[in-house]
Amino acid sequence: MTEEKVKSRREFLRGLGIASAVVIAIGVFFRNVLAYLYPPAKEKTYHKYLVAKVDEIPVGKAKEMTLSNQPIFVVHLEEGYKVFSGVCTHLGCIVRWEEQKGRFYCPCHQGIFDKTGVVTGGPPPRPLDEFEVKVDKKLVFIKTEDKMEGPWT
Numbered sequence: 001m002t003e004e005k006v007k008s009r010r011e012f013l014r015g016l017g018i019a020s021a022v023v024i025a026i027g028v029f030f031r032n033v034l035a036y037l038y039p040p041a042k043e044k045t046y047h048k049y050l051v052a053k054v055d056e057i058p059v060g061k062a063k064e065m066t067l068s069n070q071p072i073f074v075v076h077l078e079e080g081y082k083v084f085s086g087v088c089t090h091l092g093c094i095v096r097w098e099e100q101k102g103r104f105y106c107p108c109h110q111g112i113f114d115k116t117g118v119v120t121g122g123p124p125p126r127p128l129d130e131f132e133v134k135v136d137k138k139l140v141f142i143k144t145e146d147k148m149e150g151p152w153t
């Protein structure tokens with residue numbers, strides 16, 4: 001093999017190595033850019049909280065309690081249990097359960113929600129936030145997503 005051919009072969013291999021390194025670097029760069037722009041979705045995690053025993057609250061009544069320093073209401077309806085945030089969806093005042101009328105009332109601006117949390121009067125723009133309820137072995141649980149804020153934010 002002539003010295004010219006050996007030199008040409010070395011240059012070819014060096015060029016191939018440099019081209020490969022450049023292609024890999026560009027690929028890694030774009031992969032990182034895409035990972036930054038479209039981060040993988042985090043899997044949601046949930047917590048389950050015990051809020052009542054099945055026979056603890058008579059039908060038509062509600063129990064007020066706090067969860068993460070926020071009021072919640074566990075309401076026992078004919079069709080089962082419902083659990084609502086006690087934070088009004090208007091400007092965040094605390095609602096109260098009016099047992100005689102079977103509704104929630106917000107004293108700040110006379111917001112009214114029926115027993116299923118639906119707005120029936122006043123300025124609230126949407127229903128009370130509701131938790132997913134699960135009854136298991138005569139215990140009533142709610143399921144909340146783990147996140148820094150409360151489920152009503």
Ligand code: FES
Binds near residue numbers: 108109110124
């Ligand atoms: S904050 Fe409840 S009605 Fe305005």
